[in-house]
Amino acid sequence: MRFLTEYRDTEKLESLYGRISRLASGLPRLNLMEVCGTHTMTIGRAGLRRRLPENISLLSGPGCPVCVTPDSYLDAAIKLTERKNICLATFGDMMKVPGSQGNLEERQGSEIAVVYSPLEALEIARKTIKEVVFLAVGFETTAPSVASVVLTAAREKIKNFSLLVAHKLIPPAMACLLQDRKVKIDGFICPGHVSAIIGARPYRVIAERYHRPCVIAGFEILDVLQALVMLLVQFQEKRAAVEIQYSRCVQPAGNLRARHLMAEVFKVGDAEWRGMGVIPKSGLFLKKEYSEFDAVRRFSLQLVKSEKFTGCRCGDILKGLIAPPDCPCFGQSCTPARPKGPCMVSSEGACAAYYRYELLPGRGKWQKS
Amino acid sequence: MCLAVPMKLVEKKGEEGVVELAGVRRKIRLDLVDNVRVGDYLIVHAGFAIEKLNLKEAKKTLKLFQEIPAPGQK
Numbered sequence A: 001m002r003f004l005t006e007y008r009d010t011e012k013l014e015s016l017y018g019r020i021s022r023l024a025s026g027l028p029r030l031n032l033m034e035v036c037g038t039h040t041m042t043i044g045r046a047g048l049r050r051r052l053p054e055n056i057s058l059l060s061g062p063g064c065p066v067c068v069t070p071d072s073y074l075d076a077a078i079k080l081t082e083r084k085n086i087c088l089a090t091f092g093d094m095m096k097v098p099g100s101q102g103n104l105e106e107r108q109g110s111e112i113a114v115v116y117s118p119l120e121a122l123e124i125a126r127k128t129i130k131e132v133v134f135l136a137v138g139f140e141t142t143a144p145s146v147a148s149v150v151l152t153a154a155r156e157k158i159k160n161f162s163l164l165v166a167h168k169l170i171p172p173a174m175a176c177l178l179q180d181r182k183v184k185i186d187g188f189i190c191p192g193h194v195s196a197i198i199g200a201r202p203y204r205v206i207a208e209r210y211h212r213p214c215v216i217a218g219f220e221i222l223d224v225l226q227a228l229v230m231l232l233v234q235f236q237e238k239r240a241a242v243e244i245q246y247s248r249c250v251q252p253a254g255n256l257r258a259r260h261l262m263a264e265v266f267k268v269g270d271a272e273w274r275g276m277g278v279i280p281k282s283g284l285f286l287k288k289e290y291s292e293f294d295a296v297r298r299f300s301l302q303l304v305k306s307e308k309f310t311g312c313r314c315g316d317i318l319k320g321l322i323a324p325p326d327c328p329c330f331g332q333s334c335t336p337a338r339p340k341g342p343c344m345v346s347s348e349g350a351c352a353a354y355y356r357y358e359l360l361p362g363r364g365k366w367q368k369s
Numbered sequence B: 001m002c003l004a005v006p007m008k009l010v011e012k013k014g015e016e017g018v019v020e021l022a023g024v025r026r027k028i029r030l031d032l033v034d035n036v037r038v039g040d041y042l043i044v045h046a047g048f049a050i051e052k053l054n055l056k057e058a059k060k061t062l063k064l065f066q067e068i069p070a071p072g073q074k
């Protein structure tokens, strides 16, 4: 057992496709959303969208941390690079995301370190007298690791380390989507690694109050197909529940230790999402006890909402209202090499995934549904 | 960004460990997981193990892929 190749077996793939089309016949038109950008990648790589029965559509959701980080955050980060004695540490994905005045990559001369882990950011702080600011973005998957690093920094009394926090929570965003009348989503493929932390429970309101079936899925293609089977079975049986396909990783209660760490360092508050506005109780913020690590406070930053209109329709895409090719900029003025919006920047963004996988020559041109 | 891959724990010392995938080794933190042992497969994200993979459940899922009932059945 290597926990990887076993879930890519092509023979099993075909029988799962067969099962999906048998289950789909007799069901009405269904829009299912894969919330997580990593699922979008798996689906793109496998060409799954083109192989689904006609009445089943897969929409990409807001589960790409970089894509939902608003302009105001990037503008604040860029402002920081203009100061002396500051070193910004960030996940690589953030480098190309446009704020209202350009992106981080264009900040030549300023000190920006691309890191794979918040641990590296702390390590930089230990070795320099400069102020190190870590751009703490990411969902529940990432927040516990960041919490652990904050605790280490507090324990070691590291004074030149702080965070610009924009951690976000997935279930409140899903509920927010369902409150928008324009949005038509019938069921969800829920993110596997977010759920490894939070478990199944936080999705129960989606199933119970909004009557939308939810299946927590793993990231290999067979996992995604099986999650689809499980969703279709729920539709067949006219029920809506939260089920776990990714049971090798996700426990019903999640990871208690990680959840405790997260709750020790962060408190929940309202947060701004790109294209979706402010969603109640959807963000994490440093608790008072750890506010010395808050870069907003330390550098008196202001996060100002920008009104600049760029023509980018990421917001509508994150809500599943349109597919990337419906954006007039898609593939024209907006490409992965010259992205206009964050959905094209991040490799997991819906626009980037469509550009890479759904438009390949010889694979048939993308057809609007 | 929530990409996280299964890697095998090959060394452990307190809250620090070394994982391996396809010959590549990497140092990680074990603060977020309980009761892990050398030989376990862990899901690693941003330098931390975020969960341990459960072998029994993994096999169950694989078996489910195989059990494809005849048409007409669920």
Ligand code: SF4
Residues within 6 Å of the ligand: A311, A312, A313, A314, A317, A324, A327, A328, A329, A330, A331, A334, A335, A339, A340, A341, A342, A343, A344, A345, A351
């Ligand atoms: S194609 Fe580009 S401009 Fe259009 S929504 Fe996607 S990222 Fe924004």
